[in-house]
Amino acid sequence: MSRKAFRRLTLDERKRTLLEAALTCVAQEGLKGATVRRIAEEAGVTAGLVRHYFGSKNGLITSAYAYLIGQLTAEADTRARQFTGGANDQLRHFLIANMTMPNLSEEKVSLWATFIGRVRYDTDFADIHREGYRDYLTLLESLIEPVLAAHDLPRSSAECRRHAIALNGLIDGLWMEGSLNSGLYSRAILPDLIIEAGERLLNLPAGSLSGGKQHT
Incomplete structure (x- = not known):
């Protein structure tokens, strides 16, 4: 799987991109397969942004729902x-x-x-x-x-x-x-x-x- 290039995004864009990436990963790989690292790769951002904006994987997944x-x-x-x-x-x-x-x-x-x-x-x-x-x-x-x-x-x-x-x-x-x-x-x-x-x-x-x- 190729790694997406990191992008500089605004606050709202970063959060929305992470939410969209979480939905994509859950759809493709299920809840267990949608790891923080995998979601960050899909979004083209660092894994640290997940914790920064959502606190944890669970915080991101509930927000994605x-x-x-x-x-x-x-x-x-x-x-x-x-x-x-x-x-x-x-x-x-x-x-x-x-x-x-x-x-x-x-x-x-x-x-x-x-x-x-x-x-x-x-x-x-x-x-x-x-x-x-x-x-x-x-x-x-x-x-x-x-x-x-x-x-x-x-x-x-x-x-x-x-x-x-x-x-x-x-x-x-x-x-x-x-x-x-x-x-x-x-x-x-x-x-x-x-x-x-x-x-x-x-x-x-x-x-x-x-x-x-x-x-x-």
Whole structure:
């Protein structure tokens, strides 16, 4: 394995580069194989920077998990907020973002599965999971409420929370199976599937989110 050249980076760039390198190494070699030295080589920095910024390998790995969760949420949120045509458009593009690249990724779902196994016995991972899940539900609620309002449907806080929990479960299931790409179906059908299922779950008229368009 060739050693990457060391680079001079800013503080934020160094931390981000180490986080990205940690994710790459965990994806390629697992948690045990992702040593501090290996991660530093992948990042093109000195091993001492890991201890400087994160204290230990465990500190870096837990931060990398939080970074991964944040990436997935931010990508979908950014895609949704780019569209100002209305609440239906924003929710539609949020759903599509979870069913397309870069979020729809075998590497990302494999990383998620690797990290999620530690949630049961590692309090740091459990805290990250809980906070990430809470933030995702809050974001979903903020997208769901105006859609329900536009269709004059019940939209209390409790109602929006129930819908967000259910829709998140739907997203997770299609995201995991779609990312693993078992070959039983084409990934291209996922955007339309999530939109159609989302309409049914929210009790919206057929075509409300799709606008009559297919996204395959």
